[in-house]
Structures are given as C-alpha cells and as structure tokens.
C-alpha cells in the first residue's frame with residue numbers, strides 16, 4: 095500500500111520499511127513549504143519597534159544594488175546616512191545644527207530648488223499636452239511624403255517593425271510641417287514676399303527620439319521645395335518656348351551650363367544642423383546617410399575628425415549638398431573664408447541647445463544664427479533640458495518661439511534605478527577610486543537576468559563612469575586599469591579618431607577595424623580583496639568601462655549601455671539628467687550608482703532619488 099503511494103518507491107527497492115515510512119512522513123511534512131509560497135511573503139520583514147520602519151538589509155545597503163526593488167518610496171536618508179554640511183547649517187541659521195535642521199524640508203526638492211538650474215513647467219501644461227498626443231498613433235498619421243514615412247522604419251530605425259512615434263515626434267512633426275489640427279500646409283508663395291521666420295523649441299527627455307522629430311519634417315520640406323523648384327523651371331522653360339517663334343528657336347543658342355556656384359547647391363546647403371561635439375556630428379550624420387539612400391538628398395558631415403581636404407571635398411562636391419551637419423566652431427571657421435556657405439540656408443537646427451547657447455558656445459552659435467537670418471524659414475532649437483539661462487535667452491532673443499515640450503520633460507526615464515554607495519563607510523573609508531572599482535566589479539558579476547545585450551562590440555557589460563573634472567578621467571582610468579578593469583578615458587585630450595572607435599562599442603555602431611580598447615591581460619578574478627592587494631591585478635572579465643566628463647553625457651545614443659556610475663555627484667540637476675539619460679533610452683531599463691562622500695550634496699542626491707521614484711521632474 096505504502097509502496098504504491100510513496101514517491102520514493104522507485105528508488106527505494108529493498109529499503110528498510112522503518113526508514114521508508116520515516117522518509118515518507120518527512121516528505122509529507124515538507125510538502126506545503128515546497129509547493130506554496132508563505133502567506134506572509136508580501137509583507138516583508140517586520141518593522142522595528144524603535145523606528146517603526148522596516149530594516150535595510152545590511153549586506154546590500156551600501157552596495158550598487160542596495161535598495162533596489164523596494165515597494166515604498168525611499169525615506170529620507172535611505173541608504174545614505176544623512177550628514178549636515180556646514181553650508182546647510184548656515185542656511186538653517188544654527189552653528190552646529192539644531193533639531194529642526196535634521197528634519198526633512200516640508201516641501202520636496204528644496205535643495206534642487208536652490209540650484210535654480212532648470213526652468214519650471216506647470217503640471218497643468220504637461221497634462222494638456224498629454225491629452226493632445228493621444229490621437230497620433232503611427233507615422234502614417236503625419237502629412238509626410240510617402241517615401242519619408244517608409245524610410246522611418248527601414249532606414250532610420252534599423253528595420254524595427256511596428257514603430258510608433260514618440261511624444262516629441264507626435265508634438266513636433268505636425269508643428270514643423272504646419273499641419274496641426276488637420277490644417278493643410280500652405281502652398282509656398284512665389285510673390286517674393288518673405289514669410290516671417292518660425293522659431294521652435296523642441297524639449298523632451300533624454301533618449302526620446304528628438305533627432306527624428308526635427309529631421310523628418312525638414313527633409314519633407316526640402317524635398318517639396320526641390321519639387322516645386324523643378325516644376326517652376328519647367329514652367330519657365332515652357333513659357334519661354336511659347337514666346338519665341340519656332341523659326342527663331344533654330345538659331346537660339348542653348349543656355350550655358352550653370353557655372354555660377356551661387357545658383358547651385360554646391361557648398362550652399364539649405365539645411366544646417368549644429369551639434370556640440372564631433373561624436374554627435376558623426377551620430378546624426380550616420381542617420382542622415384541612411385535616410386539619404388531612399389529619400390535622395392546629399393548630406394555632408396563636417397568635424398575635426400576629418401582632414402581639411404575631406405571637409406572641402408564634401409562641402410564643395412560637384413553634386414551639391416543639401417544638409418550640412420557640423421560643430422559651430424568648424425562651420426564658423428569655414429565661413430570666414432567662404433561666407434556664401436550660409437547664403438541659402440532655410441532650415442537651421444541647433445541641437446543640444448542647452449549646450450550650444452550656454453556662455454561658452456553662445457557667441458559663435460548666435461553669430462551663425464545672425465548670418466543665416468536673411469534666407470531663414472525655420473529655426474529649430476532642440477534640447478533635453480531647459481536651463482533658466484536658455485529660457486531667458488529665448489525670451490530676449492526669440493520672444494515668439496513656439497515651445498513644444500513633452501509631459502515628462504526634466505524627469506529621469508522611469509525604468510532607471512539610482513542607488514547610492516557611501517564611500518565613507520567600510521570597506522572604502524573615503525577611497526572613492528576603490529569604491530568605483532568595486533562597484534564596477536559588482537556590476538560585472540551581476541548576471542544578465544533581464545536579457546542584457548552583451549554581444550555587440552566584443553561582449554561584456556558596458557559601463558559609463560562620469561567624473562566632474564577632465565583631469566580625473568585619465569587618472570581614474572589609470573587606477574581602474576591597475577585593478578584589471580578594461581577602462582578607457584574619453585575626454586577632449588584624446589583624439590577624435592580614438593573617440594569614434596571607442597564610442598562605437600557603446601553605441602552599437604559598426605566598429606572601425608582600428609578599434610581597440612585598452613585591454614588588460616586575461617585571467618579570472620575575485621572581489622574586493624583583489625582590488626586592495628598589492629600583487630599584479632587579475633583582469634575583471636565581462637565589463638568594459640568608459641570614463642568621461644560632461645562631454646560624453648550630451649546626446650550620445652548609448653543604447654547598449656545599462657549601467658552608469660556617477661563617480662562625483664553632478665554639480666546640477668541638468669548634469670544629473672544628461673548623465674542618467676545615457677541609460678533607460680527609449681523605454682529600456684538602466685541602473686545608475688552614485689558615489690557620495692564627505693563633501694557631497696547628499697540632500698541633492700536624496701531629492702533626485704525621491705523625484706525619480708515618483709517619476710516627477712527634477713525641477
């Protein structure tokens with residue numbers, strides 16, 4: 095009887111009947127726990143009597159993944175021991191800090207408000223925009239030329255099926271086309287009267303497809319203008335033929351070929367796209383190149399990575415050029431020797447406008463805007479943040495600018511998690527470099543349970559490390575390498591060619607054959623002991639690191655990156671947004687770790703985490 099019921103029977107032939115019944119009763123006792131989840135599984139550990147809060151697991155609290163998968167908003171100081179800086183004490187009016195100072199500010203984001211870095215946008219305005227975006231569900235809903243609609247998935251998005259426009263694309267494409275609210279675009283008037291220039295600001299969170307949002311309507315306008323010009327010249331030729339009697343046409347000399355460059359598009363582009371770095375020029379240039387195969391237009395990317403001969407041959411190509419992508423400095427120096435390059439520009443895009451109109455870039459960028467104004471039809475400014483400085487620049491210079499702002503502007507993408515490592519605690523005791531190295535090692539050890547893409551660019555997880563100071567990038571890279579971590583520094587000090595090669599591994603673009611990240615010797619490794627030991631480093635496998643300053647945080651489409659380490663606490667919420675924006679792009683998941691030490695603004699970090707948890711804007 096027992097034999098037929100017992101699951102041990104098959105293996106237990108000849109088993110002593112006493113053992114047999116003991117094994118069966120043990121199995122019966124265990125069965126409920128093996129088969130069912132505890133009824134308390136959703137409750138979590140009990141709250142402690144002192145704090146009334148659930149305890150933080152000690153082993154995980156000060157690690158890159160400490161505090162993840164929580165179901166309650168991080169309470170103040172969660173994962174970070176709240177310290178009171180001298181400046182906080184001064185602000186609170188006491189010498190060493192009274193009881194009130196340790197209390198949380200009643201209104202959220204007090205520290206971020208004090209930075210006053212970002213221009214605020216009301217939640218009513220955001221909600222209104224959200225409402226208007228619901229009707230546009232596919233690129234087919236836009237009044238774009240058929241060839242442009244078809245090229246979106248095949249050329250721009252690498253063959254992605256079932257693409258739908260992102261919020262900024264839904265907002266900007268109809269506005270730039272002039273077809274909002276079902277309006278039909280006006281036919282261009284040929285009466286010589288110049289239309290008023292339209293100014294637009296496209297502002298949307300990082301990695302939300304702003305590039306296509308301006309490129310598609312501009313290419314549409316460019317192709318329609320080209321068609322209209324061709325029709326006009328055919329009409330003029332027909333009129334001329336009708337006026338001159340057939341007998342005279344026999345003796346009419348054929349028109350000379352057009353040698354005058356001012357009448358052709360040789361070095362006279364109709365569209366200029368300005369970007370702050372050569373890497374971004376290459377990124378947007380590559381997208382245009384792909385689109386040009388089907389849409390048929392000529393584009394030229396100009397950046398210092400190319401020799402002056404290459405730049406000249408691209409710009410002065412006898413086939414002409416429609417779209418030029420460049421950095422403001424390079425374009426400005428080209429136009430010094432050939433000012434006519436800017437004489438026929440109808441569409442000017444200032445991408446990463448928060449950088450290109452900041453104090454350092456603004457004189458050059460504004461100079462280019464001034465010089466294209468006589469022929470300009472549309473000026474498009476594009477940015478992931480609206481700093482207050484940009485806001486006041488626009489109010490002064492372009493008071494009529496149309497601001498196309500998405501509902502999630504200034505919020506970190508929802509699928510990004512930020513955790514904190516306190517470098518003052520054991521085992522780092524203030525050693526930030528060591529904390530950084532250990533964080534990277536732990537990231538490398540985490541298994542890719544969420545299907546992380548690791549194969550492109552030679553395998554391994556890609557980690558971006560952001561430092562505040564340029565000099566630190568090289569120094570930290572040296573330290574990480576000395577610990578066996580495959581790290582490369584990306585800063586203005588390294589040359590453009592090396593930038594392109596290294597970045598290709600992190601963006602998923604084809605890697606040029608010359609590409610080689612600095613690779614350490616290979617053999618297995620272990621944890622923190624290996625980092626602190628004086629013996630030669632054992633290489634850390636499966637992780638590649640790029641150390642960069644703010645240079646890399648703007649606009650680079652690092653779709654393969656899922657981990658960012660903020661070695662320093664960023665100076666402003668703008669830097670937070672750009673740096674965290676390298677992960678979580680287009681709805682992907684991402685993880686970020688910020689290292690905090692003695693002199694760091696823990697209050698800012700705390701507010702950023704709280705804002706991220708709520709999905710709200712970082713003010």
Ligand SMILES: Nc1ncnc2c1ncn2[C@@H]1O[C@H](COP(=O)(O)OP(=O)(O)OP(=O)(O)O)[C@@H](O)[C@H]1O
Nearest residue numbers: 258259260300301302303304305306478649651680
């Ligand atoms: N409609 C879409 N559907 C799916 N993917 C898209 C769509 N539009 C753009 N993408 C992809 O999203 C990624 C991010 O796009 P893009 O670089 O234009 O973002 P961005 O908003 O300019 O980011 P940043 O603020 O960092 O400059 C790119 O890889 C792009 O190919």
